[in-house]
Amino acid sequence: MSYHLLALLLIPLVGSGLLFALKGKSAKHLAFGISLIQMLVTFCILYGFDAKPTVDSVLQHEINYPWSQFLKSSLHFGIDGMSMLLLLLTNVLVPLIIYSSFNETVNYRNSFYALILLMQFGLVGVFTALDGLLFYIFWEVTLIPIWLIAGLWGQENKRFHFTTKFFVYTFVGSLFMLGAFVYIYNYAPSFAVTDMYNSGLNLTQQTIVFWFIFFAFAVKLPVFPFHTWQPDTYTYSPTQGTMLLSGIMLKMAVYGLLRYLLPITPDAIAGISGSIVLMLAIIGVLHGALIALIQNDIKRIFAYSSFSHVGLIVAGIFASALLVMNGKFTIEGGEGALVQAFAHGFNVVGLFYCADILYKRFKTRDIRQMGGLAKVAPKFAVLFLIVVLGSVGLPLTNGFIGEFILIKSIFDFNVLAAIISGVTIILAAAYLFRSYGKTMFTEGDDRILASAKDLSNVEFTVMASIAGIVILFGVFPQPVIELVSSSLKFIYQSMVS
Amino acid sequence: MSVLVIIFLTAVIALFTGVFNQGKMARYVGIAGLLLALYVSYLPELQFFSQYRNMFEFGANTALFTKISIVTTLLIFFMGGFAFSNHRSHQSELYALMLFALCGSIVLFGYQNLVTLFLGIEILSIPLYVLAGANKTDLRSNEASLKYFLMGAFATGFLLFGITLIYGTSGTFDLYKVQAYVNKFPGDLMLVLGVILMIAAISFKVALAPFHMWSPDVYQGSPSLITTFMMSVVKISGFYAFFRLMTIAFIGVYDEWFNIIGVFVIITLFLANAMGLAQTNAKRMLAYSSVSHAGYIALIFFGINNLSTYNLAFYLFAYALSTIGVMMTLIWVEKLKRETSFNAFKGLAKKEPLLATVGAISMLSMAGIPLTAGFMAKFALFSQAMNGAAFLVLVAILGSAISIAYYLRLIIAMFFFKESSFKTSEKVTLTYNILAVFVIVAIVALGVFPDLFAMQFASLR
Numbered sequence: 001m002s003y004h005l006l007a008l009l010l011i012p013l014v015g016s017g018l019l020f021a022l023k024g025k026s027a028k029h030l031a032f033g034i035s036l037i038q039m040l041v042t043f044c045i046l047y048g049f050d051a052k053p054t055v056d057s058v059l060q061h062e063i064n065y066p067w068s069q070f071l072k073s074s075l076h077f078g079i080d081g082m083s084m085l086l087l088l089l090t091n092v093l094v095p096l097i098i099y100s101s102f103n104e105t106v107n108y109r110n111s112f113y114a115l116i117l118l119m120q121f122g123l124v125g126v127f128t129a130l131d132g133l134l135f136y137i138f139w140e141v142t143l144i145p146i147w148l149i150a151g152l153w154g155q156e157n158k159r160f161h162f163t164t165k166f167f168v169y170t171f172v173g174s175l176f177m178l179g180a181f182v183y184i185y186n187y188a189p190s191f192a193v194t195d196m197y198n199s200g201l202n203l204t205q206q207t208i209v210f211w212f213i214f215f216a217f218a219v220k221l222p223v224f225p226f227h228t229w230q231p232d233t234y235t236y237s238p239t240q241g242t243m244l245l246s247g248i249m250l251k252m253a254v255y256g257l258l259r260y261l262l263p264i265t266p267d268a269i270a271g272i273s274g275s276i277v278l279m280l281a282i283i284g285v286l287h288g289a290l291i292a293l294i295q296n297d298i299k300r301i302f303a304y305s306s307f308s309h310v311g312l313i314v315a316g317i318f319a320s321a322l323l324v325m326n327g328k329f330t331i332e333g334g335e336g337a338l339v340q341a342f343a344h345g346f347n348v349v350g351l352f353y354c355a356d357i358l359y360k361r362f363k364t365r366d367i368r369q370m371g372g373l374a375k376v377a378p379k380f381a382v383l384f385l386i387v388v389l390g391s392v393g394l395p396l397t398n399g400f401i402g403e404f405i406l407i408k409s410i411f412d413f414n415v416l417a418a419i420i421s422g423v424t425i426i427l428a429a430a431y432l433f434r435s436y437g438k439t440m441f442t443e444g445d446d447r448i449l450a451s452a453k454d455l456s457n458v459e460f461t462v463m464a465s466i467a468g469i470v471i472l473f474g475v476f477p478q479p480v481i482e483l484v485s486s487s488l489k490f491i492y493q494s495m496v497s
Numbered sequence: 498m499s500v501l502v503i504i505f506l507t508a509v510i511a512l513f514t515g516v517f518n519q520g521k522m523a524r525y526v527g528i529a530g531l532l533l534a535l536y537v538s539y540l541p542e543l544q545f546f547s548q549y550r551n552m553f554e555f556g557a558n559t560a561l562f563t564k565i566s567i568v569t570t571l572l573i574f575f576m577g578g579f580a581f582s583n584h585r586s587h588q589s590e591l592y593a594l595m596l597f598a599l600c601g602s603i604v605l606f607g608y609q610n611l612v613t614l615f616l617g618i619e620i621l622s623i624p625l626y627v628l629a630g631a632n633k634t635d636l637r638s639n640e641a642s643l644k645y646f647l648m649g650a651f652a653t654g655f656l657l658f659g660i661t662l663i664y665g666t667s668g669t670f671d672l673y674k675v676q677a678y679v680n681k682f683p684g685d686l687m688l689v690l691g692v693i694l695m696i697a698a699i700s701f702k703v704a705l706a707p708f709h710m711w712s713p714d715v716y717q718g719s720p721s722l723i724t725t726f727m728m729s730v731v732k733i734s735g736f737y738a739f740f741r742l743m744t745i746a747f748i749g750v751y752d753e754w755f756n757i758i759g760v761f762v763i764i765t766l767f768l769a770n771a772m773g774l775a776q777t778n779a780k781r782m783l784a785y786s787s788v789s790h791a792g793y794i795a796l797i798f799f800g801i802n803n804l805s806t807y808n809l810a811f812y813l814f815a816y817a818l819s820t821i822g823v824m825m826t827l828i829w830v831e832k833l834k835r836e837t838s839f840n841a842f843k844g845l846a847k848k849e850p851l852l853a854t855v856g857a858i859s860m861l862s863m864a865g866i867p868l869t870a871g872f873m874a875k876f877a878l879f880s881q882a883m884n885g886a887a888f889l890v891l892v893a894i895l896g897s898a899i900s901i902a903y904y905l906r907l908i909i910a911m912f913f914f915k916e917s918s919f920k921t922s923e924k925v926t927l928t929y930n931i932l933a934v935f936v937i938v939a940i941v942a943l944g945v946f947p948d949l950f951a952m953q954f955a956s957l958r
Contacts, residue, residue, distance in 0.1 A: 068948045070804060070877065107915075133876070137867035144866065151913050159913060164905055171864075172898040179894045182880045183887065 002061035004045050005077055005128060008087070011038045012121040019114035028102055031113035035095040038120065042091040051081040051483045059130075072190035073133040077125075081487040085338055085480060086127045086255055089345045090248050092469075094120045097243045100353055100462045112153060112240075115145040119244055126252050132181045132191040135260070139216075139252065140174055143167065146244055153238040162232040169229040170219050177216035180209045184264065197263040197494050203271060210268035213261050214277065220253035221310050223277070224284030234303035235365075239356040242299070246306050247349040254313055254341045258334060258491055262321050266495035269318070270325035278318045282417050284311035289427035293434070297365045298358060301435050302351045305391065305428060309344050312421055313337045316406035319413040324492045333409035334488040339480050340402025343390065343473060347399055350387035350466040354380075357459055358439055361452045367435050372444025377454040381440050383463040388436050390470035392429045398473035498555050499543050500563055501603045503534040508596035515589030523589035527596055528574050535567045551671055552610045557955075558806050559607040562737045564954045565810060566602050569729045569817040570595065573722060575932050576821070580722040580828045591631055594624035595726055602734035611660045611670040611746075614738060618656065618702060621734060622649050625727060629719040641718025648701070648711040656698035662691030672746050679749035689753045695742065696757060703735035705795055706765035709788045713772075716784035721831055724780070725824040728787045729817035736794050740809055743798060758798050762889055765792030766896035773903045779827060780837040782903055783820075786863060789900060790816055793878060793893055800884035808877040811950050815862065815870035815943060822859030822936040825929065826852050826911075833921055842910040844917035849925055853911040855933040860904040862940050865897050870943035877947075 015034035019027055045061060053059055059078035067075050079087065098116060106112045122145070125138030151163040185191060188199035201209060218226045234242050262269065269277075288308030295301045313336075320333025355365070357380065362370045374381040386397070393399035403425060411418035455463060473480060507530025514522040537543050538560055548554045574592065581588055601621030608614045626649065630642025664670060666688040667678035679688065697708060704712040716724045747754065766789060773785035794816075797809045826845070827837055829852055834841040846853035862871030875897070883890050925933075943950055 068946070069951070070807070070947065137872075140867040140872075144861070148912070151909065160909055163913075164902065164909065167905055168898070168902050171901050175865075175894045175898050178876070179879070179890060182876070182883050182890065185880055186883050 002063055004041060005061040005063055005079060007041050008038065008045070008091075008124050009077070009121065009128070011041065012117040012124065016114045016117035016121065019110050019117065022110065024110075027109045027113050028098065031117060032095060032098045032102075034117060035091070035098050035120070039091045039095050042087055045079065046084065046088060049079075049084055049483075051084075052486050053080065071133065072185070073131050074190075074192070075134065076131045076192060077128040077134075078130050079128055080490075081484045082255065082258065082338065082491075083127045083487075085342055085483050086251055087124065089251060089342055090120065090123045090127065093243070093247050093345060093349055096349065096462055096465060097240050097247070099458065100243070100356075101240050102458045103456060106153065108152070112149070115149050116240065116244065119145040119149075119249075123248055123252065127255060130193050132184070132193065132196050132260070134191075135256070136174070136178055136181055139177075139256075140171075142249060142252065143170055143174070146241060146249060149241040149244070150233060150237040153241065155236040158232070158236045162229075162236050166229045166233045169226075173216040173219035173226070176212040180212035183209060183212075193259065193263075196260070199264065201265070203267045206265040206268035207271060207273055210261065210265040210273050213256075213264070214273075217253040217256050217261065218280075220256075221250055221314060222284075222307060223311065223314055224280050224287055227284065227288075227307050230307060231300050231303045234306070234352075235297060235299040239352060242352045243349045246303075246352060247345045250306075250310060251341050251345060254310075254317075254337060257314070257317055258337070258488070262317070263491055263494040266321075266325060269321050269495075274318050274322050274325070278315055278322065278413075278417065281311045281314040281318065282420055284308065285315065285421050285424045286427075287311075289424045289431065292431040293427065295431075296367055298355045298367050298370075298435055298439070299352065299365055301367070301431055302348065302355055305351070305431065306344070306348050308424055308428065309340070309348075309391075312403065312406050312424065313340050313344070315417065315421055316340075316409050319410045319417070320492065321495065323409075323413055324495055328412075329492065329496070330409065330412065331485065331488040331492050332405055332412070334492065335481055335485060336402050336405030336407075336409055338484045338488070339477060340399070340406055342480055343398035343402050343470075346466050346469050347387060347391045350463065350470070351391060353459075353462060353466070354384045354387060357455070357463075362445075362448055367438045370439040370444065371442035372440070372449050373452060374440040376449050376452050379460060380455050380463070383455070383460075383467045384436065384440070386467040386470055387463070388432045390474070392432055393425055396471070396474045398470050398477070400474060401477040498545050498547075498549065498553070500534045500538045500567075501600060503530060503537060504567075504596055504603065505600050507531070507534070508593045508600065511589055511596060512593035513589075515587070515593075520587060520589030520592075523592040524574055524577050527592045528571065530596070531567055531571045531574065535564065535571070538564050538567065548609075552613050553604065553607050554609045555607050558737075559603075561806070561810050561955050562606040562733060562813075563603050565814045565817070566599060566606075566730050566733050569733065569814070569821070570599050570726070572818075572821050572932065572936070573726055573729070575928055576725070576825060576828065577722060579832070579926055579929055580720070582832075591628065591723075594628050595723075598624040598628070598726070599730065602730055605734045605738040608738065608741070609672050611663065611672070611675070614742065615653075615656060615660060617734075617738065619653065621731065622653070622702070625723075625731065628723045628726070629715055631720050631723060635718075637718035638720065639718075641715040644711055644718075645715045652698045652701035652708070655694050655701070659691045659694030659696075659698060662687055662694065666691070672741070675746040676749065679747060683749050683753075689750060692747050692750060692754055693757065696754060699735065699739045699742065700761060703732060703739060703791050703794075704788050705761050705791045706768050706788065707761070709765065709769065709791070712788055713781055713784040716787065717778070717781045721780065721824060721828045724784075725820055725828075728783075728820045728824075732787070732791065732794075733813045733817060736791075736797075736809065736813060740797060740806070744801060744805070748801075755798060758795055759886065759889055762792050762795045763892050765789060765795070766892050770896045770899040770903075774899060776903065778838050779842060779907055780831075782907070783823060783827070786900065786903070787820070789896060790863070792896065793875065796878050796882040796886070796889060796893060799882040799886035799889060802881065802884075804877075805881060807951070807955060808874075808881055810955070811870075811943075811947070812874035812878055814950065814954070815874040815940070818936055818940055818943075819859040819862040819869075819871055822855045822933070822940065823863070825933060825936070826856030826859075829925065829929070833919060833923065839906055839910045841918070842907060844914040844919065845911040847915070847917040848919040851930055851933050852925055855937050856911060857908045858937055858940055860908060862944070864901045864904050868941060868944045870940045870947075873944055873947040
């Protein structure tokens, strides 16, 4: 029984309840305070954390209670290295995201912040649950708040269409995952993850289960061709919603792939399914990058860039999985994926925040109508550049090391695939620098530039923290790798054993 | 057994209170009687006898379903004060007839003889034919009443045909003797024909496609409170009667009938959900959603195990709670706007946040979103049916996927509009608010701690 983890789960939930219940003007401060406490608790856990133990051995901060006499499922939570990394990402980003909204006038502010905290509750649950049913429940719990955030505060004229599309798309995916989990439940002794790993399904069953579960993750990530909800949702959601979606929520699927899909269906991955997914992911990498090149809406460019980067993460995970199943044990793909997921979380939040800052200055998202902001906003120009460089994957930024390991692991599996995915780094540089150049350097509208200001205090704090993290983990990536390696070893080991 | 007597007497008393005060007393009498009946249902020593001349038995399962249907009726009665506030007179009949129908339900929960089954269905249905037409000046209500009566009479005919054939082959009406006969001669063609006819008749009562044609019209035309009663209590009794019949009497010829129900499930889930998607009227949409739920519930006939009865009860109760929650919202809107199109719900969250929330949570529960009772119920049902009919579970999953779209439309209408379309200053009554909070708490509590249900209602061995 760990009070730390219990606190981690309860703080956002109670905070969200408080915010719904209370009235008043200081909702943002309360929400920010709660998320700061949550961050501190996370750091406390990290401080005494030993990265070695994994799900099969003694876990740290374990909570395990029986739940229902009718369900072979228990309230089982615990933290291993992988969970720790994603908890860190979540609980550091949420305060930043809340803080980033401090300058804005939000309608129904209490509900807005309450929903963000509710979402945080769901995310913490997803990353710590060690029980299939619990994982599914938290997975769905995250959907309702983000849907409401997107719908209530999203772009006025579009929101009925895109929110419905988003909700139905992801809900259908999740339902298929539920179907697969129920199917496994019929064979496995219980919903505990280790029991699910050893459910003893044959190849045909595994293949069906694989595609059902993969569908859920593929929608959330998204992987080509299930990405059509993503650009609209990212573009029309409010900035904070987009940050939550792209920064944290899609990491749920990365985590799900590693924690559930790989160990449950190793034979299916070794069969044709794994290769198909690898192919889809690489198509997505290229597809996203090419579309991003010709977009003019800045949020759309970043949305497609996120889509492209995520494809690389998936490709890396599956490349290593396929290698492991072919007898060559490696965890590089997983390491790269998690390092990149961690980095991508901060970078993409930074990018979307920059898009928001630009939108506030120019009142448009079209990059052709922007320009020349670097002259009047030098601080912004520098910080934006750092975030862009991080996304491109320049050495000494946090994007580099992840991408490097990912491409290396894909290279080990298949040279051609590695070449295609390597091209994307070039393409990423092309589309990101294109948008950076157009917005910051070209001739701009003088009237807008005359009244445009440099970063406000809030904006500067958020951007500077993100830029700091980009450089910090670019120079010292090793702690992240060490944190996750033993849990990844366990995951990939369970595929073959 | 004493529960049945209490409810019957309450109904009679309620009927007589119509003499005073335009019959408004009937509601309080009904609530008092139901509370007493609920209390008595927890006391096994007050049951007098658990078995009446091989016609009726009052076992643990009967008690379980009796309790959930009494609780559901109670909630509906609490809503009644607001829902029937337009009815100047004749209120006492409405409550008394609902109580009579509830008596029919309880007979259905404990029947042990095919004659009692027939009686139960009739006692349940005949008050409903009247209740469906309770809005005497409304043409649609009259239509609903007549349609329900004519179609119901047909279904009863089929039921009697089926019972006759079974009596003809087995020579008995007793459920357990039929069971023994079926186990002995499972290949008897005449008997199988009887089984099929009875399936058709009861499918009609629970609105399982393709016998659902009456239900959208009747549900839409009836006064909304009666619709709630039909969607919840009638569904509970119809399905448990169905379940008893198939699993006690006809389990020996399972191979003969499970395919029929399987086909019904597939038709129901696709048809009802697709039709629900096409509706522009919230009440009619909920009618189709109710039909689609019959499809999910019918999954109970697959992979039957010793927890099936419990799963069925849990699903039915979760569904009844959700129905009450969403109908509360609908009744309030209908009252103010005199219509129930999706547009009528615009901006409800702005005007009445609690009411909009209870509607939204109920619909999320119907769709099976986690942390609601509906999810736990659906999960239990799916995991049971997966063991034997994985394909049907896939169909049910696709059905849920379609259904979320139309539930969302209503939630979006309630929440995503900045300006409220409600011009009145009329506030929701206190009872109504308390009820809304109760429904929200109950749905979420059952979704988080599904064992609460067993603690409250089931005395599992």
